[in-house]
Amino acid sequence: MILDLDIGNTLSKWRLKDAESSEIRSRGAVWTREEWRPGADIPDLDVVEAVRISSVARAAVLEETVALLRRRVRHVHVAHSTHEALGVINGYEEPGRLGVDRWMGALAGYQLAGGCCAVDCGSAITIDFVLPGGQHLGGFIIPGLRLMKESLKLGTRNVAIDPESEADELLEPGRRTVDAVNHGIYMAAVSAINRIYSEVCDQQGVALPMLLTGGDARVVSRGVQVPHAVWPDMVYGGLEACFPMTFAERAGKMSGAPRVPEPVSLEKIRAGLAFSMLL
Ligand SMILES: Nc1ncnc2c1ncn2[C@@H]1O[C@H](COP(=O)(O)OP(=O)(O)O)[C@@H](O)[C@H]1O
Ligand SMILES: CC(C)(COP(=O)(O)O)[C@@H](O)C(=O)NCCC(=O)O
Ligand SMILES: [K+]
Numbered sequence: 341m342i343l344d345l346d347i348g349n350t351l352s353k354w355r356l357k358d359a360e361s362s363e364i365r366s367r368g369a370v371w372t373r374e375e376w377r378p379g380a381d382i383p384d385l386d387v388v389e390a391v392r393i394s395s396v397a398r399a400a401v402l403e404e405t406v407a408l409l410r411r412r413v414r415h416v417h418v419a420h421s422t423h424e425a426l427g428v429i430n431g432y433e434e435p436g437r438l439g440v441d442r443w444m445g446a447l448a449g450y451q452l453a454g455g456c457c458a459v460d461c462g463s464a465i466t467i468d469f470v471l472p473g474g475q476h477l478g479g480f481i482i483p484g485l486r487l488m489k490e491s492l493k494l495g496t497r498n499v500a501i502d503p504e505s506e507a508d509e510l511l512e513p514g515r516r517t518v519d520a521v522n523h524g525i526y527m528a529a530v531s532a533i534n535r536i537y538s539e540v541c542d543q544q545g546v547a548l549p550m551l552l553t554g555g556d557a558r559v560v561s562r563g564v565q566v567p568h569a570v571w572p573d574m575v576y577g578g579l580e581a582c583f584p585m586t587f588a589e590r591a592g593k594m595s596g597a598p599r600v601p602e603p604v605s606l607e608k609i610r611a612g613l614a615f616s617m618l619l
Pocket of ligand 2: 348349350396437438439440441442460462463464465466481484
């Protein structure tokens with residue numbers, strides 16, 4: 341069994357993948373601030389032959405986790421952001437400083453779709469761009485929905501956006517604090533994503549397919565007008581591409597990869613941008 345770990349600032353996600361059949365056998369998540377010790381919510385390491393890790397948590401969290409795993413598992417692979425990988429050139433001045441979850445998303449997106457806009461809606465919302473030739477441009481970082489809400493300190497933190505709510509409702513003016521806050525942060529997130537996408541496609545002269553991932557991807561997806569696909573396992577896709585182990589992975593297949601969304605034409609994107617600025 342292969343254990344894949346995606347350690348974010350809020351949640352440490354894991355999944356167990358069958359090395360023979362490439363099937364996902366189980367998955368789960370634990371709070372990142374809690375110690376990562378095999379137990380109730382964590383898979384049994386006896387069945388694990390290899391681990392692949394993407395972590396943006398504090399260095400100490402990763403070091404402890406790796407030390408613990410190395411005692412029990414033979415192959416432990418830790419992903420790092422590099423200058424180049426799998427045909428993608430990292431756009432950061434200091435490539436190692438790009439969050440490795442963003443790098444995994446960019447690599448997975450490029451492997452799936454060629455040029456792409458990779459959006460990760462977690463503790464932070466990150467929006468990264470890769471051109472069809474493999475140049476990563478860098479990206480944008482804004483606080484995620486939960487962080488935006490907590491920063492207001494209006495006592496609404498415990499009333500999360502219902503992940504089933506329709507975008508229409510969320511985009512209406514709120515008539516009590518909790519709705520005003522939830523609708524406000526939702527509008528902030530989706531309008532930033534729509535606008536950033538259009539600006540960068542306009543600047544670069546190319547309409548890119550958009551891929552969405554992260555804990556808030558489903559709800560954010562409803563408010564994003566740009567054609568896109570939700571890919572919950574996008575970070576894991578990067579790990580598969582960097583450290584291919586199963587037969588399917590070696591053939592370039594990534595688990596749960598969606599169909600590549602067909603972007604609208606550049607003319608439409610530019611017309612939308614002009615319209616939104618009343619030009
Ligand atoms: N069951 C859940 N538990 C915690 N957060 C959730 C849950 N479902 C959705 N979320 C949202 O997802 C975010 C965490 O998403 P995730 O992509 O795992 O973040 P990170 O990678 O930063 O840890 C939270 O900030 C919250 O807004
Ligand atoms: C931007 C992030 C905090 C996002 O993390 P996440 O929301 O997935 O927990 C993470 O990718 C990170 O720590 N990046 C390093 C800084 C950078 O990418 O420029
Ligand atoms: K993120």
